[in-house]
Amino acid sequence: EVHVAPVRDVLTLDQLNDEERWDLASMYSHLLKRGNAFFDKGDGKGMDLPYIAAWHQAPIHDARRENYRLNLQFFSFRRAANKIKYLAGSESGMAAWISDTTPELIAKRFHELGSIDIAD
Numbered sequence: 001e002v003h004v005a006p007v008r009d010v011l012t013l014d015q016l017n018d019e020e021r022w023d024l025a026s027m028y029s030h031l032l033k034r035g036n037a038f039f040d041k042g043d044g045k046g047m048d049l050p051y052i053a054a055w056h057q058a059p060i061h062d063a064r065r066e067n068y069r070l071n072l073q074f075f076s077f078r079r080a081a082n083k084i085k086y087l088a089g090s091e092s093g094m095a096a097w098i099s100d101t102t103p104e105l106i107a108k109r110f111h112e113l114g115s116i117d118i119a120d
Contacts, residue, residue, distance in 0.1 A: 001075035010070050011058035031074060038115050039081035064087070074112045091101060 004027065010016060016024060052075055058068035077096040079085040079100065 002072055003071060005069060005071040011068055012070060034110055034113050041081045047081055049076050
């Protein structure tokens with residue numbers, strides 16, 4: 001799972017300026033490429049990673065609107081190249097996704113992938 005947020009606090013996508021929108025598009029493309037390369041099937045090609053991208057924005061009609069920040073939550077239901085992550089009953093009931101690894105190991109793997117050319 002990866003969480004991404006703009007450096008500048010904004011509530012919604014439409015509040016991003018042109019440069020921030022371009023940076024977001026570039027970052028998102030890199031993230032998808034790294035996601036595809038994350039699980040090695042042994043052939044060095046990775047896989048077309050099934051993923052969920054949850055964009056969170058401030059609600060329109062909420063007195064607490066100013067407390068929200070735009071952010072992206074990106075994750076896959078894969079545990080490995082050949083394993084699907086099935087939710088346990090407690091995960092489904094509490095809307096909590098429990099990973100069988102640590103954020104540090106996932107971040108290390110993304111860093112190991114190095115630079116990903118978005119033109120590939």
